[in-house]
Amino acid sequence: MCGIVGYVGSDENNTMEVLLDGLSGLEYRGYDSAGVALADNSIDVHKKEGELSALESALPDTTATAQKESVGIGHTRWSTHGPPSDVNAHPHTDADRRVAVVHNGIIENYQTLRDELVDAGVEFRSDTDTEVVPHLIGTYLDAGIDREAAFRRAIDRLEGSYAIAAVFEGSETIYAARKDSPLVLGIGEEGHYLASDVPAFIEYTDRVIYLDDGEFARLTPEDVIVTDSTGTVVETSIETIQWDAEDAGKSGYDHYMLKEIHEQPKALRQCLRGRLDELNGQVELEELGDLSRTGPVQFVACGTSYHAALYGATLLRERGVSAQAFLASEYDAEAIPVGADSMVVGVTQSGETADTMRALREANRAGATTIAVTNVVGSSAARECDYALYIRAGPEIGVAATKTFASQQTALTLLACALTDQGSRNLVRQLRAVPDQIQTVLDTSRAREIAEVYEDADAYFFIGRGYHRPVALEGALKMKEITYKHAEGFASGELKHGPLALVTENTPVFAMVTGDSEQASKTIGNVKEVEARDAPVVAVTDGQSNVGRYADHVLEVPAGDEITSSIVANVQLQLVSYWVANRLGRSIDKPRNLAKSVTVE
Template identity: 70%
Template sequence: MCGIIGYVGENGGDTAVVDVLMDGLSGLEYRGYDSAGIAVAEPSIAVRKREGDISALEEALHGGKLDGTAGIGHTRWSTHGPPSDVNAHPHTDDETRVAVVHNGIIENYRALRDELEAVGYRFESETDTEVVPHLIAAGLEDGLGCEAAFRQAVARLEGSYAIAAVFAGSETVYAARHESPLVLGIGEDGHYLASDVPAFIQYTDRVIYLDDGEFARITPETVTVTDDAGTVVETSVETIEWDADDAGKSGYDHYMLKEIHEQPTAVRQCLRERVEELERSIAVDSLASLSTPERVQFVACGTSYHAALYGARLLRERGVAATAFLASEYDTDVVPVDSETLVIGVTQSGETADTMGALRGANTVGARTVAVTNVVGSSAARECDHVMYVRAGPEIGVAATKTFVSQQIALVLVASALTGEYDSQLVSALRDFSGQLQTVLDESAAQEVATAYRDAGAYFFIGRGHNAPVALEGALKMKEITYKHAEGFAAGELKHGPLALVTDETPVFALVTAGSKPTKTLGNVKEVQTRGAPVVAVTDGCSDVEQYADHVLEIPETHPTLAPILANVQLQLVSYWVAHELGRSIDKPRNLAKSVTVE
């Protein structure tokens, strides 16, 4: 949650600094958009911040001038205190000697605030973040220099944080991280820091990822990384393989629609050099040293959890005991986990707080860990024993689309690689899969379905086998971007309670594909139709469900394991078009942010 940007320019110039900060905030708005603000330092600190999206901050900056060569910015997803100008970041001390932006949650802020108020420090906001500039100010008043005061303050914090600070009279940005991401950008005419690469990708593709417990000092000439004792840490500079155009809309109305249409390319990237049809092998180099595990436990949240459910079933079909856990509910004191257990964390960002907590718990008790993630250099990628990148490319829309499809394809490969099983029909289907995805995108009737049911009171999604997680995902997408009530069920559960909710105002989306007990799901279709519910069948033609459905969304025939992935794309499009017709904020749905870095 929340996005941080920092910049120090070698050539100075207030316009350049402000422009970089504002560009960075625009590139991070998917991480939070309740409020936004910037602070520019040297010789004094000037702060501008506003409730609302970036446009409100732009209006506040209109006609003004901010002097300085160093600056920080923040776009907020609210945790402590509602969205307001006062609660927006950056926050300063009473005398505006230091300005701070923060992502995460400071768990002991209440005790720190009471302590600081008792000695005369004044607080204006309801945020946990405001304790940080006051702690720094206390260090300055004790005679410490800027860096020492910053380090002393950070040492007192409990919880998760990525923090950046600027000081009056200084051309330096100081930063620290603990369980919340920060990445440094190495430029030609200046240096950057941010919560995520899109904030500065238009300026540089050379990055350094900070690890937990590390500090960064960024000046116009240098970037220095140290540990909590102040010892310089050797770092490696990595090159990002995508550019600013990849993170743009490319002419689409919304990032989400663009990313839905990028799925054929994302799948090709995920499969590249991992599937060898002639050699009859599926190989994931990063997992090559792993033998078939005795048991596998997936940990994940949200959309990634639905992918984990899919992956767990794939492994069970291959004879491996596999279970998917919601990461927030995973407890190594309760769940049997040991050195013979393989724990796979599925996380788009590689920074999801609950998933990282589960993986760290698994590491503590000696389990082997694997990260299935989209972000190179993320916390999950660095902290797990093994990593498999899904290679979906940048995803800006808050509602995950291409990363979900890429996760599913990646888990097909993981299941095959871990068990050593080679299914020639599956490999042949993978070869053709990108083209089939494109066929769905080109021929979908989803917009027509969305028009027919945009005013429905609620939406139900049902499926069996590999289709059950996709039914859950279809409902989640509908909820996220339309704000309409939607539920997904394993189809057999419909008659064990949810059928009481079915009326002629609750369309039912039924996933009916080969290999997922289509005859039984057809029986469920007849159950809801008898109660007057309209039915939308998503099908590969494996049954005669078409004659019972009010609308049909077709998918090409493929391997039964892959059919649910094609069906999912149809559901993504339905949700998108319902939201579009309702005028929703599709890329930035209310109350949600892309990367959930707080528990």
């Protein structure tokens, strides 16, 4: 969840500037402190609690403009061990400041290592688990072991998850290693980079190497060497990122989230490109090759991706397939029947979500066929699963997922059609129409007006049936994430089984009702229950039912298939949450306490 950046290169580049640019590119991941370490004849560390601007303000003028150091590492911290503070911020050093270390992950045996080091006379300055690493390295340096060997020995002692980078005094080298936490290397013309994610260095290079678990990297101004745990050189492939720094910018929008909401038509066109055969009413997913399904399908995911997984499981059950969606943190392959005939689908935007990766690894060990539905080419999920289905949403910087959720819904619709061979000309035509329908919503939405009316609500309820239920849950999650207001999502029929006790005249209920089916009629019945208790109702509807007559406000969506209408309806809920948060002055792109890529369990 923390962000790591590193650079080693020629004196033509200002190392501090590269590191600060990199940390700025990782702010979206969520953090509460930041720091940098420059290595020359000595280790120069600067770190500060708070936002990156606090660190920049604390830098001496001479440091901010210095160019003599050609190697450095930086870090944004999301607290796990110890509260946010200057002393707990990374990088951490050994007692003699010979080595500085940054770390993403959790060292599970840190207390044992810390006790061992304290008994040997080491004094700790922070509460973090990370600080054991530089002190371990320091003990090996004291024993006369060279830098790389000392780094490797320290890594060998660690249990848990980590992406770790270290620099040493008197050395123009970065040493790095990873296990269950992302780390990507950037190959540049005037130097080399490493980071937790590509946006940290995309303005400098688009050529990358993804480290695998158990691999080590040595970066110098001249080359990048990747080795395994024994020191044997590993053959690596350099991949080219298909987007640039401009794609990851705000493009004139006030917030990344608003930009990404408005990018959804483009994102879905990218998701659908080359995958629809309208003439024959078929879905063609070349990524899945000759994949065939024989047994049940299990989805594993977290947060927004879990809501997409619920949608995917509903799609498959409607097609006669036994399908369930599990919260990845609750998934236990020993307790849940999973075997060689099972298919386990991990839905993860980043492809690095720790809980989802653990669940997928359990499924792999159980012999199941695994599929990663992800946004990131070369991510851990994409590499470790048998198949990868990319959602093609492009970079998403806002912590609250928007375009990736719509792209996940769309990709899972394609997957359900492919697994069951149950496409149709009508569904394919409706999928093709979704980007234009979303654009219509973006052009005509009254969400901003409704946000003005209900910004002071005590709580917000979201209800829907069938394909709309996951969207109701997602609508509530968005409201919670970026407004810090209480919100809940329910299957419409469950409102009367308890939650109705919480409904008041200051609790707006957002009801999704599209089409004129029996499900729509039942949800209208639930709307009447709310209306009878004087709670305001906002109907998200295509107008095919008469729900509008019972609603205080209406958010319109174009008429479409019951499957695809939930993708479109969700956009109205995203806009409502955004405008409520905007009026409340919230930190929309970086909500408090949250991180974009959750790489710890």
